[in-house]
Amino acid sequence: MIRAVCFDVDGVLNREPGGHGVLSPDDVVLLPGAAQALRLATEAGYLTIGVTNRPQLAKGMVDAAGLGRIFGRLETLLAREKAWLNRIYYCPHHPEAGFAGEVAALKIACRCRKPGPGLLEEAARDLNIDLHASAMIGDSPRDIGAARAMGIRIYGVETGAGFAGSDLRPDALFAGVADAVRFITGAAS
Secondary structure (H helix, E strand, O other): EEEEEEEOEEEEOEOOOOOOOOOOOOOEEOOOOOHHHHHHHOOOOEEHHHHHHHEOOOOOOOOOOHHHHHHHHHHHHHHHHOOOOOEEEOOOOOOOOOOOOOOOOHHOOOOOOOOHHHHHHHHHHHHOOOOHHHHHEEOHHHHHHHHHHHEEEEEOOHHHOOOOOOOOOOOOEEEOEEEEEEEHHOOOO
């Protein structure tokens, strides 16, 4: 079995733009240390997996082609720094109705929307990941919930949404994603 570091995307690798989130490729701005974190994980023998909620699809704010362009921009920026995600898993659903242009078929409660464990389950199944030898890095209680539901270690970063107002706490908290990966891979100095 293979070990992996699973990364939430916005607030961990990409700047959290606020508002309705990332709506166009121009909203994708790598956080300091993001590419370095992916390189460190890869060099230590971990797969690098993105796991992200994308409710903008259900809300009708982004279509599948637009999401492809957003992820393409993320992958291009990472590749320019010789880094990559082996795969990106995303949830397109959002359970609440009432958005102009929403996509009715995606307005469901699902298992894949974090804090549900569905994205991690899918990654583990598809890629033969040993979750007990793996870890997740996130910036919100949703990430903690998904990781805990799968029994995976969860490390937080201070670059995104934050954990204020929640009783859930990550196993450890780091200033940024590169520090978290250094800790996970044992390369902390």
